Amino acid sequence: MSNSNWPLWEIFIRSKNGLAHKHAGSLHAADAKMAIENARDVYTRRMEGVSIWVVRSSDIVASSPADKDFLYEPANDKVYRHPTFYEIPPEVGHM
């Protein structure tokens, strides 16, 4: 029975031109066309979007929460990547 489930799709909506598509949620659909139509009905009923991307959930590869420590540890001690690390005298204006 579970084999006949429609595949799951992740839905990304661009709220207006100039902004990036943002993950809105997911839904089941038989194919990409139906996924876009359903996403239209579910996620843009109140003019939330001007463009829809649908991606099969199974095509998304996510990092593992368990890897959090070693994935992001290298950035921990690099405070010098932030502009506020440098003292700029007020006399020279915004930099």
Added chain:
Amino acid sequence: MENQALLERFQNYVDAENKIEAKDWMPDGYRKTLVRQIAQHAHSEVVGMLPEGNWISRAPSLRRKAILISKVQDEAGHGLYLYSACETLGVERDALIEELLSGKAKYSSIFNYPTVSWADIGAIGWLVDGAAIVNQVSLQRTSYGPYSRAMVRICKEESFHQRQGYEIMIALAKNGNEAQKRMAQEAFNRWWWPSLMMFGPSDSASAHSGQNMAWKIKRHSNDELRQKFVDMTVPQAEYLGLTIPDKDLKWNESTGHYDFGEIDWTEFNEVVKGNGPCNKQRLQTRNKAHEEGAWVREAAMAYARKQEERQAVSAA
């Protein structure tokens, strides 16, 4: 001949400050101009790593070295954002890289100047990144969405680049000994004029300006941006106690801007044509790095294919 109605609708859409996105209809000229400009911008980020990379192994302290590595790393990231934005217009990354390596594509001429002393690293961060920021802040409002978003991200990261450069200049020009002060002044003399040239030909001589402004690919003219940079930078140079290498530079009370001398456009054109001090060296270095990295790219693909085959076998 493109449909006049489509062109008009496009212009009205842009005039109303709307962003164009990858799947929207756009005039061929708009697409071509963007591909050229974004690709040049991406190449500049990549080649821009070379003059600074020259000093990573000779940075005067571990602190400066870590900072410089981080900055150069950022430039690689900026190249990536821009190549990706360019690819939304239907060009292949490999084709873009090929144009850079063959010398067909242009990149910012500033990177064809050498970094002969440590003070050049300070001057680049302060002046070259400073000029780039003025240009890129303006481009955040460019009409092409993916380019605009890349600019927003880049500007956010760029501020640290300029500030670390200025900090180097403070250490040398303001707090340094006589020799260090001289070194800072010499670096300033080397980078001042090329930095002004970064904004491109003056408006009266700029070939594409009119159409690009109408399409809002560009939001400010070359001369406007150059003036803005001069006005910002002169007080910063004065604070450092540096002398601006331009006898015509003076505050103009009536315009509220600094007047400055004529740029040596002959030099500019020569460097653009490939006759700058380091044009050949930069391309050679890029080509060498690309060739020497070939086995890594091949190995990664071979590994991926092997993993795929194994998975197919175990699934069967």
